[in-house]
Amino acid sequence: MKNMHTITSATPSAAPPRRMRPPRVDWPALAPRVAALRAQGCSTRETARRLNMNIKTLEAHLRRHRIRHAIPMDRPDQVRRTCLNCDTAFVADGRFLRLCPECRAMFS
Ligand SMILES: [Zn+2]
Structure with a gap:
């Protein structure tokens, strides 16, 4: 039988794993998306859900930066x-x- 899975174990492991998330939130990248969603009328909860992030994290960010976009x-x-x-x-x-x-x- 030759239908064994060929696992690419011999691949030179230079590329970092793609699905890994950085432990910290990448705010410079996220902030425009947060602003865009909020401009569309998304609540904080909805914005957090769509960006797949913790609402507490988002709330803390909005509070910390006191951005005016926090006002719906x-x-x-x-x-x-x-x-x-x-x-x-x-x-x-x-x-x-x-x-x-x-x-x-x-x-x-
Ligand atoms: Zn006043």
């Missing part, structure tokens, strides 16, 4: 803004809004 936007006409008064990042309903809801309430 419901509608395409909403704009990310930093409040002129208190510097808080918020999502405005229109691009002419420059004050966060709290400051707007305070001034009106």
Whole structure:
């Protein structure tokens, strides 16, 4: 019988195993994908699931970097803004809004 599997054991092992994941998250590579998914309206949970990563890892990253993309936007006409008064990042309903809801309430 000659139907034995020919295992490529004699291959010079120069190439690193491809399916191995690096232990740390490659943020420079992942960040654009995270931003893209979030721009599409994915929640943090959904983004983590699609990128096949731990939600806690993603949450920690978003918190650590305090990126403004962490604020989910419901509608395409909403704009990310930093409040002129208190510097808080918020999502405005229109691009002419420059004050966060709290400051707007305070001034009106
Ligand atoms: Zn404000």
